[in-house]
Each structure stands twice: as C-alpha cells, then as structure tokens.
Amino acid sequence: MPVVVLPDTGWREAWRDAARRLAAADVPPDEVAWDGVAGLFAPEPLPPAQPLTVPRAFVDLADTVLCHRDPERFALLYRLLHRLRHERGIMGNPADPLMARLEALAKSVRRDSHKMRAFVRFRELPGTDDAPRRRFAAWFEPEHFIVARNAPFFARRFADMDWTILTPDERADFIKGELSVGPGAPKPDLPEDASEALWTTYFTNIFNPARIKLDAMRSEMPVKYWKNMPETQAIPAMLADAERRVIQMRSAAATVAPARAAQISERYRSAMPKAPDRIDTLEQAGEAARHCTRCHLHCDATQTVWGEGPADARLMIVGEQPGDHEDLQGRPFVGPAGEILAEAMGKAGLAREEVWLTNAVKHFKFKPQMTARGGKRRLHQNPDRAEIDICKWWLDLEQRFIQPKLTLALGGTAAYALTGRKEGITRRRGKVEETEGGPVMLSWHPSYILRVPDVGAANEARAQLVEDLRLAARFVA
Amino acid sequence: MAGMTLERKLAILSDAAKYDASCASSGTEKRDSRTGGIGSTEGAGICHAYTPDGRCVSLLKILMTNFCIFDCAYCVNRVSSNVERARFSVEEVVSLTLEFYRRNYIEGLFLSSGIIRSPDATMADMVRIAKTLRVEHGFKGYIHLKTIPDASAELLDEAGLYADRLSINIELPQDESIRELAPEKRPETIRTAMGRVHLTREASRDRSHKGTRPAKFAPAGQSTQMIVGADRANDAAILSTASRLYTGYGLKRVYYSAFSPIPDASSVLPLVKPPLMREHRLYQADWLMRFYGFEVDEIAGVAPSGNLDLDMDPKLAWALANRADFPLDVNRASREMLLRVPGFGTKTVNRILGARRHAVLRYDDLARLGAVMKKARAFVSVPGWSPKGLIDSADLRARFAPPAEQLQLI
Structure with missing residues (x-):
C-alpha cells in the first residue's frame, strides 16, 4: 500500500505531487494511506510522475480545501481526483455526497479567510530611524491554515506600510514592499496602541441599545475570534447599560426647545420655494405646477414636467405624458419619443426653439417592474380620464398665456384633453378643429411609431407625422 | 465646544x-x-x-x-x-x-x-x-x-x-x-x-465594444x-x-x-x-422583489391589511395563500417557480438546476443542496416523496406559525 508522508511545511505542494502520481497510475483511493503511518506491510514507493489534466474547478477546490485543518482532507481530495478520471462531470454536481462534503470544507476555509480579513487588528510599532515606513504588527488565531492564502490581500491593501501578521501556525511579513510567508510563532507582546481606545469609543457609541440582537452578533462575529479584538472587551458593559439607557429615553419628558430653534426654523421655512399665491404669468403657472398635488400621480413621479419653449410660440405641441427620461430630467420630449419628434420636426422645417412643447399630463404614470434576473424598469401606464381632466387645468393655462395660433395634439390622450374626443386619429389627423382653447390639429404620437410592430405601419405613421407637422408649420406661418 | x-x-x-x-x-x-x-x-x-x-x-x-x-x-x-x-x-x-x-x-x-x-x-x-x-x-x-x-x-x-x-x-x-x-x-x-x-x-x-x-x-x-x-x-x-x-x-x-x-x-x-420583526419582514420582502421575481401586490396582498405576516416569512405566507400552485415537481419545474418554493434560496435553486442535469433529484439530495426541508417539504414532490395531504391540510399554517403567546396576568 502506498503511504504518503507529508512534511510540516510545504505539505500543499507535497500533496499535489503525490496525488498527481497516484492518480496518473490509477491507484484506488482505498489503497492509499495519507496519514503517513505505514500498516503491517512495508510502504510501496510512489509511482513515477506523469502528466495529468484536471478541470480548473478542481484546482480551485483543492487549493481551498488543503487549507482546512481536518486531517481527512488529503484522502477526500484524492478520492475526488481519482473519480474525476472516470466521471468528468462530477465537479458540476453539487448533490453528490463527496462534492457536498468537500464543498462544506471549502466553505469553512473561505469563511475563516474572510473573517481574517475582517478581524485582524494591527498595532503600531515604534518607528526606526533607517525606515521611513510606518510599522505595524498583529497577532491572530485563525481556525485553518489560511495565512499564505490571505497574505496577498493585505499586501495589496497596506502597501505603504511594513507589517507582520503572526499566527500559531504561520506568519506573513511585508517589509519594504516584499511579502514573505513562514512558520508560526507564540503570541508576542505587542506595544499598546492609543487608537484602540478611540476605536472602542466608536464601537460603544455606534451601538443602538434599543435593538439588542445578540444571536446576530455572535453568528457573524464568533466568540472564538474575540480574544484578539480590543473592542469586544466593551461588550459586557454595553449590554449591562443598555436597558437603563432605553428606559431613560422613554421616560424622559419632552424638553423645551432651545431658544433660537423656532427662529432658525422660521427663517429657513420662509425662504423655501412655494407655490405663488396668484397665477398672472406663464412663469407663475410653471412655478405653481411644480407644487401640484391635484391628483395622486405627483407622489410616484420624480417631478412635474412643465412645458418648454418661447412664451410667444405660434405653435404648441402636446404629447401624452412624460416618460422615464422626461421624468428624471424634468423636461418634455427628451427620451426616445422625443428623438422621433425632433427628427420629424427637422424634416418639416420646424426648430425645437420656436415651439412650445408640453404634455397633456404633467407627471409620469408608471408601474415598477423588477425581475428575478435583476431587471429594473418603469413600465409606462396610460393616464386615465380623471387624471387627464384634472391636469387640463395646467394645459388650459399654457394655452391661455401662450395663445398659440395652433395646438398640435399628438396621440389619443392629447386629442382627448384638447377636443374632448379620443378616437379616430386616422380619420381626423391633419385637419384643423376649432375648440374653446383655439384651433387644434391631431397627429400620431411618436411613441406609437416606436411601439407599432409592423415596420410598414411605423414608416407610414412617421411620414404622416412629418406631413402633419408641415401643415402645422404652414398654418402658423 | x-x-x-x-x-x-x-x-x-x-x-x-x-x-x-x-x-x-x-x-x-x-x-x-x-x-x-x-x-x-x-x-x-x-x-x-x-x-x-x-x-x-x-x-x-x-x-x-x-x-x-x-x-x-x-x-x-x-x-x-x-x-x-x-x-x-x-x-x-x-x-x-x-x-x-x-x-x-x-x-x-x-x-x-x-x-x-x-x-x-x-x-x-x-x-x-x-x-x-x-x-x-x-x-x-x-x-x-x-x-x-x-x-x-x-x-x-x-x-x-x-x-x-x-x-x-x-x-x-x-x-x-x-x-x-x-x-x-x-x-x-x-x-x-x-x-x-x-x-x-x-x-x-464608458461604452466599449464589449458592452457597458x-x-x-x-x-x-x-x-x-x-x-x-x-x-x-x-x-x-x-x-x-x-x-x-x-x-x-x-x-x-x-x-x-x-x-x-x-x-x-x-x-x-x-x-x-x-418594530424589529416588521423591519426584518420588510427586508425579506425586499429580497423577494429583487431576486425572486415577486411583485409587491403578491407579497403585500396576502393579508387584507396590506401588512406582512409577522409570524412567518413573506414567501411562506404567499405559498400558504397560493397552495394551488403546489406541490412542485422539483425535477421539472422552471427556475421562476423553484424560486417560489419556501425554503429554497437563489443559491439552492441554482444548485438544483445544475445537479438535475446529472441525476434525478431525491429528497436527501435537496437537503444537501442547501434547501431548508422543514419548510420546503410541504411544497415539493420528488421520486419517493410527495407531500400528499400535507399541502391541503387545514393546520399547515399552524405547523409553521409560532405558538400564540400566552397572555400574562399582572
């Protein structure tokens, strides 16, 4: 029976070498003793080295599991390596009992590594005259053999200082930018560090005594690590005092506010923007609209999207409602539909700067949608009649102050808002209708052009939008 | 100062x-x-x-x-x-x-x-x-x-x-x-x-040819x-x-x-x-929205009050209110449905999807893959395990909910 004797240092490399030889020779796992103790029979020498290929996932798993303290790790890993010769797919099957066992070992090593990154506490050492770099050292007691694995992390993080991490089994030193790993040492006497008192002050005060959750603390910060963490010494006193502090907060009567408080509040509040008392101008109407709470849509949307353009525009173009982009930027027609409109206006010889652009409804109405795959979107929802009717107040004000020669309604919502009838864009488009607010013409909404699945229909609608914009331009000329 | x-x-x-x-x-x-x-x-x-x-x-x-x-x-x-x-x-x-x-x-x-x-x-x-x-x-x-x-x-x-x-x-x-x-x-x-x-x-x-x-x-x-x-x-x-x-x-x-x-x-x-338990339930519900494909109305609509059940996690509460969707055949169900099984987390579901390509999964496999079977067992079926009457039993909720707290005389 082959017996593998692993050395005290360099056992990772020794295991890899032995396992490679044994697996290449197809030696069954039950015939290998990994504990270095020969049985009744004289040990056989290891088979010769031969090339052996294994999946990348095995290399990663073995590197991790080898750091575990369990002496069985060598035999378990070899068992998997041997099976890989015949069952290539086993790495992808987490339900296999051997895989599950090794994965559990790996998980324990990963957790211990993570906790080492979290719980190592450096103390500053006195400087030396010849070394301009600051010097630090830490004593740490991990569960597994993880120092070599973790040392590069500390080297990347604490690159401008010299440091040493000592543990019972291994040590890592980073001196003048050179990282080295060696055998462990007994616990050293490290000098006191004044920062530990400040750190404990922070730890004590960031704690909320009204919400004690000891199990959560202990499961994430296992007690076995506490002895090398200075702040944990404060925990008994923090707990002993917690209840008294909460009772004191509850029973304390409300105090009288400092004398200056009311004055400060009054001054700040009086300077806050608020809706104007009267609406006599277009600017006042816009300012008032920013504070609109006439319907419930304002709670969900980011902000009011008021119209924009010259106050004396001869043409006013009205869309349905702001979309996602418009809502975030606070400007009408700046999203994909806005691009379609801009292109059509360009073809019709209309500049954005000469037109008042606005929407029938001034707040974005949407339904949030999140998917298990991380998708996060706001799905546009059509405003209902009540919402359009309520928002008509603002559209009327825009028409009243701007007095456009023509208002172009894009899509059914704007058509309804301006003429009281939604339907029949196909038949009604391109014609001037008289309304109380002045002459109105209807056309397609650019988002209809984006949405309609049939390319032919989309192109036709696009051409008709340009045509209607031309008519409108001629009408107001 | x-x-x-x-x-x-x-x-x-x-x-x-x-x-x-x-x-x-x-x-x-x-x-x-x-x-x-x-x-x-x-x-x-x-x-x-x-x-x-x-x-x-x-x-x-x-x-x-x-x-x-x-x-x-x-x-x-x-x-x-x-x-x-x-x-x-x-x-x-x-x-x-x-x-x-x-x-x-x-x-x-x-x-x-x-x-x-x-x-x-x-x-x-x-x-x-x-x-x-x-x-x-x-x-x-x-x-x-x-x-x-x-x-x-x-x-x-x-x-x-x-x-x-x-x-x-x-x-x-x-x-x-x-x-x-x-x-x-x-x-x-x-x-x-x-x-x-x-x-x-x-x-x-930066937009590059490889994407964002x-x-x-x-x-x-x-x-x-x-x-x-x-x-x-x-x-x-x-x-x-x-x-x-x-x-x-x-x-x-x-x-x-x-x-x-x-x-x-x-x-x-x-x-x-x-209200620490309420806060905890909200975090659980938040997770269900972000990683499990649940909509607000599904989670918060279980109780007419619009509040989450403090006695059990929101996924379990949802599953108990939607028993007609269960038991689920773990070896055939879609990822979307597996994510809805109480006791299955996203990692467990990914492992199930990986493992079932190799073999038909049985009850013991599910526990090895990280499923919390105390919760999941009533909602899944695999060869050799079917919850049978469990899913329809009137006291299923009581099996999960903690016992009512005794009122104290003072």
Whole structure:
C-alpha cells in the first residue's frame, strides 16, 4: 500500500505531487494511506510522475480545501481526483455526497479567510530611524491554515506600510514592499496602541441599545475570534447599560426647545420655494405646477414636467405624458419619443426653439417592474380620464398665456384633453378643429411609431407625422 | 465646544450617526494601493466587527457635525433638540479614517452631517473631506457620502467623483409624512436629486465594444433609507415606494430602519419599542422583489391589511395563500417557480438546476443542496416523496406559525 508522508511545511505542494502520481497510475483511493503511518506491510514507493489534466474547478477546490485543518482532507481530495478520471462531470454536481462534503470544507476555509480579513487588528510599532515606513504588527488565531492564502490581500491593501501578521501556525511579513510567508510563532507582546481606545469609543457609541440582537452578533462575529479584538472587551458593559439607557429615553419628558430653534426654523421655512399665491404669468403657472398635488400621480413621479419653449410660440405641441427620461430630467420630449419628434420636426422645417412643447399630463404614470434576473424598469401606464381632466387645468393655462395660433395634439390622450374626443386619429389627423382653447390639429404620437410592430405601419405613421407637422408649420406661418 | 477632546467628539458624532442602517462597503470598482497611497476595494464588502445590536461595522460611520438647522421630528439632531453638539474639523475626520484604516478596523468612511448654515455650505465641507482623503492621501478605501438633497447639482456631481456610494434618504414612505414630520425636506427635491445621481452615473459609463463598463461616478451606486413605524404607512405602501425607487433611480439598496427611541425625543412622535420583526419582514420582502421575481401586490396582498405576516416569512405566507400552485415537481419545474418554493434560496435553486442535469433529484439530495426541508417539504414532490395531504391540510399554517403567546396576568 502506498503511504504518503507529508512534511510540516510545504505539505500543499507535497500533496499535489503525490496525488498527481497516484492518480496518473490509477491507484484506488482505498489503497492509499495519507496519514503517513505505514500498516503491517512495508510502504510501496510512489509511482513515477506523469502528466495529468484536471478541470480548473478542481484546482480551485483543492487549493481551498488543503487549507482546512481536518486531517481527512488529503484522502477526500484524492478520492475526488481519482473519480474525476472516470466521471468528468462530477465537479458540476453539487448533490453528490463527496462534492457536498468537500464543498462544506471549502466553505469553512473561505469563511475563516474572510473573517481574517475582517478581524485582524494591527498595532503600531515604534518607528526606526533607517525606515521611513510606518510599522505595524498583529497577532491572530485563525481556525485553518489560511495565512499564505490571505497574505496577498493585505499586501495589496497596506502597501505603504511594513507589517507582520503572526499566527500559531504561520506568519506573513511585508517589509519594504516584499511579502514573505513562514512558520508560526507564540503570541508576542505587542506595544499598546492609543487608537484602540478611540476605536472602542466608536464601537460603544455606534451601538443602538434599543435593538439588542445578540444571536446576530455572535453568528457573524464568533466568540472564538474575540480574544484578539480590543473592542469586544466593551461588550459586557454595553449590554449591562443598555436597558437603563432605553428606559431613560422613554421616560424622559419632552424638553423645551432651545431658544433660537423656532427662529432658525422660521427663517429657513420662509425662504423655501412655494407655490405663488396668484397665477398672472406663464412663469407663475410653471412655478405653481411644480407644487401640484391635484391628483395622486405627483407622489410616484420624480417631478412635474412643465412645458418648454418661447412664451410667444405660434405653435404648441402636446404629447401624452412624460416618460422615464422626461421624468428624471424634468423636461418634455427628451427620451426616445422625443428623438422621433425632433427628427420629424427637422424634416418639416420646424426648430425645437420656436415651439412650445408640453404634455397633456404633467407627471409620469408608471408601474415598477423588477425581475428575478435583476431587471429594473418603469413600465409606462396610460393616464386615465380623471387624471387627464384634472391636469387640463395646467394645459388650459399654457394655452391661455401662450395663445398659440395652433395646438398640435399628438396621440389619443392629447386629442382627448384638447377636443374632448379620443378616437379616430386616422380619420381626423391633419385637419384643423376649432375648440374653446383655439384651433387644434391631431397627429400620431411618436411613441406609437416606436411601439407599432409592423415596420410598414411605423414608416407610414412617421411620414404622416412629418406631413402633419408641415401643415402645422404652414398654418402658423 | 472649544477644548472638547477628540474622543468626546467621536462619541457624540458616532452616537448621532447610528440611526443610518447602511454600513455596506461592497460592489464598488477594484482598486488597491500597489501603485501608491493606502487601501483597497475588491468587490466584496467586509464587516470588521459587529455590535450587540447585530449590526455590522464596516465603515467609520460618523456625522461631520450634529448641529442642524432642520427640525425633523424623528431625528435626534433636529434643531429643537437639546442633545449635546459637536463638530469635527476636516483634518480630524481625515486622520481618524486613515488611522482606523491602517489598523484594519474599517473599510472606509461613511460621512453624513447635520445641516449647518445652508445645504450647499454643508455639502461643500463634506466633499472637501472626501477630496482630501482621495487626492492628498491617495486613499483607495471605500467612501460613502450622505448627500444633502437641496445642495446644488455641481456639488452633487463633484461628490460622485470621490465617493463610491452616494445616498439620499427618502426618510419616510409617503410624501405627506415627509412634509409633516420633516418640514424642511421636500419629497420632490429628494427624488430629483436621486434622478440626477442616476443619470450622471449612467452617463459616466464608458461604452466599449464589449458592452457597458462600470460607472466612474459613484461606482457603488446609490442607496436610501426609510424609517418604519414613525408614520401610519402599511407595508404595501412601504414596499411599493421601495419598488418605485429601485426602478426609477437604479438604487442598489433601500434600507428599512425601525423607528427606535432617541434621546430627547420630540413630543410629536411616541417612543415605542422599535418594530424589529416588521423591519426584518420588510427586508425579506425586499429580497423577494429583487431576486425572486415577486411583485409587491403578491407579497403585500396576502393579508387584507396590506401588512406582512409577522409570524412567518413573506414567501411562506404567499405559498400558504397560493397552495394551488403546489406541490412542485422539483425535477421539472422552471427556475421562476423553484424560486417560489419556501425554503429554497437563489443559491439552492441554482444548485438544483445544475445537479438535475446529472441525476434525478431525491429528497436527501435537496437537503444537501442547501434547501431548508422543514419548510420546503410541504411544497415539493420528488421520486419517493410527495407531500400528499400535507399541502391541503387545514393546520399547515399552524405547523409553521409560532405558538400564540400566552397572555400574562399582572
């Protein structure tokens, strides 16, 4: 029976070498003793080295599991390596009992590594005259053999200082930018560090005594690590005092506010923007609209999207409602539909700067949608009649102050808002209708052009939008 | 305040900062100090300690000052409170951050502040601290800046250059509550600032032929916090606000913070025991929305009150109310449906999908793959296991719900 004797240092490399030889020779796992103790029979020498290929996932798993303290790790890993010769797919099957066992070992090593990154506490050492770099050292007691694995992390993080991490089994030193790993040492006497008192002050005060959750603390910060963490010494006193502090907060009567408080509040509040008392101008109407709470849509949307353009525009173009982009930027027609409109206006010889652009409804109405795959979107929802009717107040004000020669309604919502009838864009488009607010013409909404699945229909609608914009331009000329 | 020790200031200004739940340091770009400076961020966050309230300490979470001209009823630092005040200098914050960092106490800084003089003046000081750390000291660790919603857009833009994460607290789930309890805050400017961070961040991504790259502006994204239990909003309202914030502004996280007693409380808000279980259920529901494909109405619609069941997790409550969808054949069900099984997490579901390509899964396999079978068994079938009458039994809920608490005579 082959017996593998692993050395005290360099056992990772020794295991890899032995396992490679044994697996290449197809030696069954039950015939290998990994504990270095020969049985009744004289040990056989290891088979010769031969090339052996294994999946990348095995290399990663073995590197991790080898750091575990369990002496069985060598035999378990070899068992998997041997099976890989015949069952290539086993790495992808987490339900296999051997895989599950090794994965559990790996998980324990990963957790211990993570906790080492979290719980190592450096103390500053006195400087030396010849070394301009600051010097630090830490004593740490991990569960597994993880120092070599973790040392590069500390080297990347604490690159401008010299440091040493000592543990019972291994040590890592980073001196003048050179990282080295060696055998462990007994616990050293490290000098006191004044920062530990400040750190404990922070730890004590960031704690909320009204919400004690000891199990959560202990499961994430296992007690076995506490002895090398200075702040944990404060925990008994923090707990002993917690209840008294909460009772004191509850029973304390409300105090009288400092004398200056009311004055400060009054001054700040009086300077806050608020809706104007009267609406006599277009600017006042816009300012008032920013504070609109006439319907419930304002709670969900980011902000009011008021119209924009010259106050004396001869043409006013009205869309349905702001979309996602418009809502975030606070400007009408700046999203994909806005691009379609801009292109059509360009073809019709209309500049954005000469037109008042606005929407029938001034707040974005949407339904949030999140998917298990991380998708996060706001799905546009059509405003209902009540919402359009309520928002008509603002559209009327825009028409009243701007007095456009023509208002172009894009899509059914704007058509309804301006003429009281939604339907029949196909038949009604391109014609001037008289309304109380002045002459109105209807056309397609650019988002209809984006949405309609049939390319032919989309192109036709696009051409008709340009045509209607031309008519409108001629009408107001 | 003259003569106040650094230790006293630290005590006051960390005590004042603890009502912000977030301490995350994950999800930012990869950086390290091999080319100069100090510090690193490698994707995963690290919690360097845990306090007895079960919360992680990852960052030095402090206020620059707890002087404040605002009067938010729920806040210990409101102008009308008599709490002891302090103020750090820029140098003090920078030095505390670096010295704590060098001893491996923290991942970086989470800086918030009361509002002094004006929103712009306060924000400018905060930005100066972040800039000093980054530019003068080459600090590569994590920086989270709590931004002041009414500060100018230019300051917000500059903050995102130095900070990994920006956050703006929505504070309360409903606009009326914000206007009532935080009269100086305006819900629309809070949302507009979030929208601006979102747009600036998206615009900062380099487009390459391989797709989008990580954002340079606030690479760890933005987050927010809602106080639970200070107003009358039910869980349905809280979760629907959260889903609007996630979808509208690409938030990484919404934090829920059970309203808890504060020193020198306002008479407007009653001090109650913080609703910790409610907060916990909201986090579970939040997870279901983000990673399990559940909609708000599905989770919050189980009970007519619009509140989550405090006795059991929201997925189990949903499954009990939708028993017709179960038992589920684990060997054939879609990923979407597997995610809906109580006791199956996302990792378990991924492992199931991987493992069932190799073999037909049986009951013992599911436990090995990480499923919590105490919950899942009533909702799944595999060869050799069927819940039979279990799924229809009238007392299924009672099997999961904790026994009713005995009333006590006093």
